Structure formats: structure tokens, C-alpha cells
Amino acid sequence: MFSKRTKGVIGILVAEGRAPVPFAEPGYCRKLCQIGSSRGMTVYVFCPSFLRPGSESVPGYSYENGGWHHKLFPPPDVIYDRCFTHDRRQQQRKRQALSRLSEQHPFVYLTRGLTGKWQVYQALRKFPEFEPHLPETARYEGPEHLAVWLRQHGGEAFLKPEHGTHGKRTLHVKRSELHGGLKITGRDPRNGILHKQFSDSEEGLDWIHRFTSGRSFLIQPFLELSTAKKEPFDIRVLVQKNDTGAWEITGTAARVGARNALTSNLHGGGTAHRALPVLIRELGMPGAKAALASIRDLALRIPPALESHFGRLAELGIDFGIDRKVGRIWVLEVNSKPGRSSFFRIGDRRSARKSVENPILYARYLLLSKP
Numbered sequence: 001m002f003s004k005r006t007k008g009v010i011g012i013l014v015a016e017g018r019a020p021v022p023f024a025e026p027g028y029c030r031k032l033c034q035i036g037s038s039r040g041m042t043v044y045v046f047c048p049s050f051l052r053p054g055s056e057s058v059p060g061y062s063y064e065n066g067g068w069h070h071k072l073f074p075p076p077d078v079i080y081d082r083c084f085t086h087d088r089r090q091q092q093r094k095r096q097a098l099s100r101l102s103e104q105h106p107f108v109y110l111t112r113g114l115t116g117k118w119q120v121y122q123a124l125r126k127f128p129e130f131e132p133h134l135p136e137t138a139r140y141e142g143p144e145h146l147a148v149w150l151r152q153h154g155g156e157a158f159l160k161p162e163h164g165t166h167g168k169r170t171l172h173v174k175r176s177e178l179h180g181g182l183k184i185t186g187r188d189p190r191n192g193i194l195h196k197q198f199s200d201s202e203e204g205l206d207w208i209h210r211f212t213s214g215r216s217f218l219i220q221p222f223l224e225l226s227t228a229k230k231e232p233f234d235i236r237v238l239v240q241k242n243d244t245g246a247w248e249i250t251g252t253a254a255r256v257g258a259r260n261a262l263t264s265n266l267h268g269g270g271t272a273h274r275a276l277p278v279l280i281r282e283l284g285m286p287g288a289k290a291a292l293a294s295i296r297d298l299a300l301r302i303p304p305a306l307e308s309h310f311g312r313l314a315e316l317g318i319d320f321g322i323d324r325k326v327g328r329i330w331v332l333e334v335n336s337k338p339g340r341s342s343f344f345r346i347g348d349r350r351s352a353r354k355s356v357e358n359p360i361l362y363a364r365y366l367l368l369s370k371p
């Protein structure tokens with residue numbers, strides 16, 4: 001039989017993975033297990049496909065004595081879901097497996113997954129306070145739609161997939177002033193940098209349409225989000241609920257991409273830095289302090305606003321862009337499955353530690369405050 005129920009059972013739900021362990025994010029899961037066991041909680045990792053209909057126990061993995069152990073566990077009280085997929089079939093399979101699990105033992109979700117950039121944009125737009133920080137956004141409808149957009153927006157646009165990550169498949173489209181063609185700079189599906197030039201703009205628009213290959217894309221104005229050296233940069237803020245269930249800023253980091261590389265994502269070759277020194281270099285001391293204060297203020301107001309729409313959330317990674325020339329802060333993206341690597345990379349040990357502790361401490365808070 002499975003191990004005895006401790007002060008609370010947390011199941012970390014991740015996607016299936018490949019050897020050496022059959023699940024995703026083993027490094028992060030290991031840290032969560034270690035923190036959980038130091039607090040007297042049972043923390044284990046499982047994937048949707050591990051669940052067996054009718055079985056009272058959950059096959060999963062826990063990290064103990066320096067290694068992963070495959071065991072049977074009691075069903076979880078709290079599920080920390082890191083397994084968000086936009087594949088409908090997978091979504092349905094996951095939903096069915098979890099609904100069977102909840103019939104055996106009720107559980108709560110630590111946090112909900114946000115359903116994509118368009119839904120988040122729509123939710124935030126309902127709050128007038130965020131309006132000045134949200135880039136105008138439209139859903140790409142086809143070549144003619146993009147042509148109209150370009151005409152109305154000074155011949156420039158930024159395209160990104162609604163369900164994209166890591167800056168992949170992003171495009172900067174610019175109408176050439178000389179001969180009316182299109183110049184495209186972007187990131188391909190594997191995050192490689194791409195350049196295309198079309199003397200015939202219709203050919204360019206057709207190429208873009210093929211590039212979208214049936215995926216849903218968003219169009220935004222191309223924002224000036226570069227450093228003085230023309231490197232794209234943004235500020236990533238991790239906001240999490242803590243051991244008292246209150247939202248707090250765990251850490252901030254600047255991410256800087258290569259010159260003319262379009263995106264600043266770490267997965268696309270960007271580098272992580274401490275936020276304040278980068279902001280001071282780019283905006284001067286008063287500008288940096290004002291930008292950081294505004295970013296922190298937004299980062300604390302956005303989570304409750306989204307919770308009122310999507311239900312309980314526990315952590316968000318928010319990407320802020322800064323237009324240096326006009327000193328404007330833009331909300332670029334809200335991630336409901338945020339990474340933590342920037343804090344480890346910049347040596348911000350306190351934020352790195354807290355970023356892993358908070359999900360466990362908030363789960364414990366949920367368990368203790370359960371009626």
C-alpha cells in the first residue's frame with residue numbers, strides 16, 4: 001500500500017517526459033519535493049497518463065535520499081498543475097483522468113492555467129487602469145487584414161502566436177519605404193532568426209500567411225523595446241502567493257536579447273541581468289526608479305484582476321516592455337507557468353529560493369485554511 005498521509009499531500013502534475021525520468025521539469029520538481037519534505041508534507045510528481053481508472057492510489061515519483069523513487073501515493077489534496085496543453089485531445093484526456101481522481105478524493109488546484117494571450121488581453125482590457133499599458137491587439141484574420149493593419153499603423157506590425165512561448169514564431173513586418181515591398185524579421189519555429197525581403201508586398205503577405213500555418217496569431221504595433229544599443233529587452237516579474245495567501249513580488253530580472261534579434265527571451269538567446277542596473281543604464285536613476293515602481297505596482301494589481309476572471313491563481317510571470325524614448329511601460333505577456341531560471345542565472349539566491357518555496361507554502365496555507 002502507499003505511504004501514510006502526512007500534513008498534506010501535494011501532487012505536481014507535469015507533462016510526460018523522456019529518460020532519465022519519464023516526466024518534464026525534473027530539476028524544478030526535485031526542489032519542490034525537497035522543500036515539501038522539509039515541511040513535513042508529501043510531495044510527488046505525476047503525469048495524466050499515470051492515473052489508472054478505479055485505482056485508489058496514484059503512481060508517481062518522489063525525490064528522496066538523492067534520487068527519484070517510483071511509488072504509489074495517496075491521492076493529492078492539492079494539485080500543482082504545470083501541465084498546460086493547447087492540444088484539445090490531450091486536454092480532454094487530462095480532464096477526464098482528473099475528474100475520476102476527484103471522485104475518489106476531492107482536491108483543489110493550486111493555480112489555474114491562463115488560456116492564451118488573447119483571453120488574457122481581453123480580461124485585462126476590462127480594467128481601465130491597465131488600458132495605457134496594453135498594446136493595441138487584434139487577432140490575425142488573413143493577408144488582407146494585415147494589409148489594412150499596416151496601412152493604419154505606419155507600415156509596421158508585430159505578430160505573435162496566441163499560444164506561443166519562448167519568443168518562437170514572432171515576426172516584425174515592415175513596409176519598405178523605397179519600393180513598397182515588405183521586410184520581415186522574425187523567429188522561426190525553432191527560435192532561429194529569420195530575415196525575408198519581398199519586393200512584392202502581396203508575396204510577402206502570402207508568405208506570412210503560410211508561416212502562420214493555421215495557428216491563431218495576434219497583431220500588435222511594433223513597439224520600441226530596445227536598449228540604446230538596439231538590443232531588445234524586457235523586465236520579467238515573478239509574482240506569487242506566499243505562506244499567508246497574499247500576492248508578493250518574488251523577484252524581477254531584465255532580459256536582454258542580441259542586437260536586432262527581435263526578442264529577449266532566454267530560450268531565444270537572451271541573457272538575464274539584475275533589473276535595476278539595466279534600467280539605470282537605459283533610463284538614468286530617476287527614470288529607472290519610476291519605471292520599476294510602475295512595474296511593481298502593475299505586477300501586484302494584475303494578479304487579482306485576472307483571478308476575478310479566471311479563478312484562483314498562485315503565480316504569474318509578467319513580461320513588461322519599456323519604450324525608453326517615451327518612458328512608457330507595456331504589459332507584453334502574462335505567463336501562468338512561469339520559469340525561474342532568470343533568478344538562478346543572475347545569482348539572486350533569495351528570489352530563486354523563494355520562487356520554489358512559495359508554491360509549497362501557499363499549498364500548505366490552502367490546506368490549513370480549508371474548512
Ligand SMILES: Nc1ncnc2c1ncn2[C@@H]1O[C@H](COP(=O)(O)OP(=O)(O)O)[C@@H](O)[C@H]1O
Binds near residue numbers: 135221223
Ligand atoms: N508588440 C511588440 N513589439 C515589439 N516587440 C515585442 C512585442 N511583443 C513582444 N515583443 C518581444 O517579443 C518577446 C516575446 O513576446 P511575448 O509576448 O512575451 O511572447 P512569448 O510567449 O513568446 O514569450 C518579448 O519578450 C519582447 O522581447
Ligand SMILES: [Mg+2]
Binds near residue numbers: 167319
Ligand atoms: Mg514572454
